Amino acid sequence: MPIFLYIEHHSFVHRLHPTVKVLALFTMFWSVYWVDHPLALLPLGLLMLAVAQITGAWPNFYRLRWLFILVVLTTTVAWMVFYRRGPALIDLPLIHLSRASLLFGFGRGLKLAELLATSVLFLSTTKVEEFTAGLARLGVPYRVGFAITLSFRLVPLFIDSALTVVQAQRLRGYDFDRGGPLERARRYVPVVIPVFMGALRKANAMAMALEARGFGMSRQPTSFIDYPVRARDLAATFSLCALCALYFYIYYSGYGAISPN
Amino acid sequence: MKSGNPALEAAAPCGKSEPASSAAPAAALDDVSFTYAGGARPALRRLTFEIAPGEMVGVMGASGAGKSTLAKCLNRIVPEFEGGQFAGRVRIGGRELDGARVWQVAPRVGMVFQDFEAQLFSTNVAHEVAFAMEQMGMERAEMARRIRPALEAVGLAGFDHRDPTSLSGGEKQRLAIASVLALRPALVVLDEPTTDLDPEGKAEVFALIRSLRGQGLSLIAIEHEAEVLAGADRLVLLRDGEIIAAGAPRDLMTRIDLLEECGVHPPDLNRVLARLGIAAHAASVDEAEAAIWRAMPRVAVAGDPSEAPRQVRDAGFDDGPPLVEVRGLSFNYPDGPPVLDAIDLRIAPGEFLAIIGQNGSGKTTLAKHLVGLLRPTSGAVMLSGRDRSTLPPAETAAEAGYVFQNPDHQIFAATVADEVAFGPRNFNLHEREIEDRCDEVLRAVGLEEARARDPFLLSKGERQRLAVASVLALRPRLLILDEPTTGLDYREQRRMMALVRQLNRDGIAIVMITHTPWLVAEYARRVVLMRRGRKLYDGDVREFFARTDLLASSSFRAPEATELARRFGTVALSADELADWLKARN
Numbered sequence A: 001m002p003i004f005l006y007i008e009h010h011s012f013v014h015r016l017h018p019t020v021k022v023l024a025l026f027t028m029f030w031s032v033y034w035v036d037h038p039l040a041l042l043p044l045g046l047l048m049l050a051v052a053q054i055t056g057a058w059p060n061f062y063r064l065r066w067l068f069i070l071v072v073l074t075t076t077v078a079w080m081v082f083y084r085r086g087p088a089l090i091d092l093p094l095i096h097l098s099r100a101s102l103l104f105g106f107g108r109g110l111k112l113a114e115l116l117a118t119s120v121l122f123l124s125t126t127k128v129e130e131f132t133a134g135l136a137r138l139g140v141p142y143r144v145g146f147a148i149t150l151s152f153r154l155v156p157l158f159i160d161s162a163l164t165v166v167q168a169q170r171l172r173g174y175d176f177d178r179g180g181p182l183e184r185a186r187r188y189v190p191v192v193i194p195v196f197m198g199a200l201r202k203a204n205a206m207a208m209a210l211e212a213r214g215f216g217m218s219r220q221p222t223s224f225i226d227y228p229v230r231a232r233d234l235a236a237t238f239s240l241c242a243l244c245a246l247y248f249y250i251y252y253s254g255y256g257a258i259s260p261n
Numbered sequence B: 001m002k003s004g005n006p007a008l009e010a011a012a013p014c015g016k017s018e019p020a021s022s023a024a025p026a027a028a029l030d031d032v033s034f035t036y037a038g039g040a041r042p043a044l045r046r047l048t049f050e051i052a053p054g055e056m057v058g059v060m061g062a063s064g065a066g067k068s069t070l071a072k073c074l075n076r077i078v079p080e081f082e083g084g085q086f087a088g089r090v091r092i093g094g095r096e097l098d099g100a101r102v103w104q105v106a107p108r109v110g111m112v113f114q115d116f117e118a119q120l121f122s123t124n125v126a127h128e129v130a131f132a133m134e135q136m137g138m139e140r141a142e143m144a145r146r147i148r149p150a151l152e153a154v155g156l157a158g159f160d161h162r163d164p165t166s167l168s169g170g171e172k173q174r175l176a177i178a179s180v181l182a183l184r185p186a187l188v189v190l191d192e193p194t195t196d197l198d199p200e201g202k203a204e205v206f207a208l209i210r211s212l213r214g215q216g217l218s219l220i221a222i223e224h225e226a227e228v229l230a231g232a233d234r235l236v237l238l239r240d241g242e243i244i245a246a247g248a249p250r251d252l253m254t255r256i257d258l259l260e261e262c263g264v265h266p267p268d269l270n271r272v273l274a275r276l277g278i279a280a281h282a283a284s285v286d287e288a289e290a291a292i293w294r295a296m297p298r299v300a301v302a303g304d305p306s307e308a309p310r311q312v313r314d315a316g317f318d319d320g321p322p323l324v325e326v327r328g329l330s331f332n333y334p335d336g337p338p339v340l341d342a343i344d345l346r347i348a349p350g351e352f353l354a355i356i357g358q359n360g361s362g363k364t365t366l367a368k369h370l371v372g373l374l375r376p377t378s379g380a381v382m383l384s385g386r387d388r389s390t391l392p393p394a395e396t397a398a399e400a401g402y403v404f405q406n407p408d409h410q411i412f413a414a415t416v417a418d419e420v421a422f423g424p425r426n427f428n429l430h431e432r433e434i435e436d437r438c439d440e441v442l443r444a445v446g447l448e449e450a451r452a453r454d455p456f457l458l459s460k461g462e463r464q465r466l467a468v469a470s471v472l473a474l475r476p477r478l479l480i481l482d483e484p485t486t487g488l489d490y491r492e493q494r495r496m497m498a499l500v501r502q503l504n505r506d507g508i509a510i511v512m513i514t515h516t517p518w519l520v521a522e523y524a525r526r527v528v529l530m531r532r533g534r535k536l537y538d539g540d541v542r543e544f545f546a547r548t549d550l551l552a553s554s555s556f557r558a559p560e561a562t563e564l565a566r567r568f569g570t571v572a573l574s575a576d577e578l579a580d581w582l583k584a585r586n
Helices: A018-034 A038-055 A058-063 A065-082 A099-125 A128-137 A142-170 A181-186 A189-212 A231-252 B067-073 B077-081 B125-135 B140-153 B169-181 B199-213 B256-261 B268-275 B285-295 B363-370 B393-399 B416-426 B431-444 B460-472 B490-505 B517-523 B541-546 B548-553 B560-567 B575-584
Strands: A088-091 A096-098 B027-036 B044-051 B056-061 B084-092 B109-112 B187-191 B218-223 B234-239 B242-247 B324-332 B338-347 B352-356 B378-383 B400-403 B478-482 B509-513 B526-531 B534-540
Touching (some): A018 A038, A018 A231, A038 A058, A058 A099, A065 A096, A128 A142, A142 A189, A189 B077, B044 B067, B044 B242, B067 B187, B067 B218, B077 B084, B109 B169, B140 B199, B169 B187, B169 B199, B199 B218, B234 B256, B268 B285, B268 B560, B285 B560, B324 B363, B338 B534, B352 B363, B352 B517, B363 B378, B363 B478, B363 B509, B400 B460, B416 B431, B431 B460, B460 B478, B460 B490, B490 B509, B490 B517, B517 B541, B534 B541, B534 B548, B541 B548, B560 B575
Parallel strands (some): B056 B218, B056 B234, B109 B187, B187 B218, B352 B509, B478 B509
Antiparallel strands (some): A088 A096, B027 B044, B234 B242, B324 B338, B324 B378, B526 B534
């Protein structure tokens, strides 16, 4: 089973300049950030679905489908507890179900799901080297950019290691599902310690291997891969800037907000 | 010597270094001592060592002897990266390294580490090779010129666009070597490069080392197994941070007792010769055979398989009803191809079974079904006559224990005793009972003195035995060990396997997943060979090693003693067994 999200595909998005892809990531985050109303978030969601179709990223969305469902559902329900505005449709001791709380909760759920979807699309279409190059072009120091992108590569490895540790402890009769939420969290100590120790060892081994390969010799290393800027990159940049402006306008004009009434 | 391969031609250091002196040794350590920060004793003690240009030196020794520390001194990882107290001088090509940073040495000293996963950083093979050159600030055109010869040198030509994560272990390690070669260093240091590889991967890397050896590069290879260093110009044996012996392979490899004392696996062939009283070094099976014929011209070749040395069954074996019965087991991940395909398997109480096969053949997947870590797509796994899927976890744990390849995947407690007690506590046993079990299993694995120690401070071998102890504390009737000797030196391997054999003699059935031929030959009584999710062979270990067709098709190499035995018409499973058989027939 693949543990990385990148999917080899020859789509328009895959061929974009790395800097444009990083810019697209920030643009989507920016646009999602400014609006709360599900109707305002909907076009972004549809755009992401279209990009998923173009880029062949569906397998990654399918792999993470439960996470998306969980994020939307739990966030919607959670905001019914905390967002107690608007005339109540149903008023229970804990839950305040109103049109506003429903819209706000669903909007928040959609927002988180869209942030997640943006990241999935980015990682499905961008290699770690491209991410590093994109960050470098935006002025992020090479070492910082490399560390950020390397961490993306390491996370799946650590998840894989954590799954093995869970198996090892279960086989010794350990029950991770006993008790309430706090007790359950505490019961993950026998997983966290081996994973953490393993991560330290791995990080140490990688740091040694990196230095032994000359990492650190140059503040701005050369790049084996050439990333020429093409007309499509300029067009994409222009579209992304327009999207940024549009969503800021929606926020500024108040269309993206939810009225308590 | 000119290599003929542009990737290997004379060092062309990038950066600020001055030209090296051609008369100077490729590398020299002069009176070097090093003690790791917090270390109780020096890892290296006043060590003096030289390697000539174009020379290949094999460095051997037990875990903790100082082999890796020596290697790391050559590119300044010691003391720049690994803090501690350093004294002495290190020179590369006549230039002293004093004060240099690790990355400054990188163009001249290429280092390949044991953990191949930790030294690959890119998503594309060609880019992986380019990575170090990018760090040096090399022009794109020059990088492109160097990539192809480097990949050709390691047999990965045409792999340019592959994702390194899709390569096999051997290919990954060869890629790591290619990325070092592309810098055209004067010296390449290989620190146990084959430890984590299957036999096929090992063979690939050893073949590569031999080809590099033939192309005039200075090489230092660190290994636990003397056999694989037979092609070196010189061997160096380390113990407690000191060189205790050095010389040509034919001189050092015949010192069987000394090698064993130092935690090094002596070559099987020399062991046979030594047991027969023949004072000679055999670099190949042909040489060993010739030496035996010279010394024992009247030895009678066996013409009948029944004349093979007899295998003695250990006491614990039981022909009764099966402990495990696997019926028509198939498994595949969602939307994936079959990983296991209609496997039938019976394991009797007290059996000692080795599951072998190439990476991806389904060995671990099969073993994980036995303990319920995976659910069959179809078929069933029965434990002591009951469907495993209906057994509660406590009963499964009491039937079958699983020791993972990496002991660090389970260790978390503050003391050794707490680590062992973790399993029994999960089953709410009485504290007295837990204490008794801890005493019993810690004694069995030889860690009774370490009960109050922090498990993270134990050696790898001790941590591996602790992992076994913590599973044994649940008193399983079947113990599954996934590569139980990976990363251990020969002494630790022998100790680990002596423990496993004793547990088997005490009646515990053993299932061992391994890539190591001599472990299979010397310890297992039955072999299950897997290929592409199917069982290719299931039967007696001696019969398995007699089947040259199976060995060839599964890329599983018999131990050299077994190969040698075949020349005399028999199947022997160890050097000692063959020597005894030859003596009896002389």
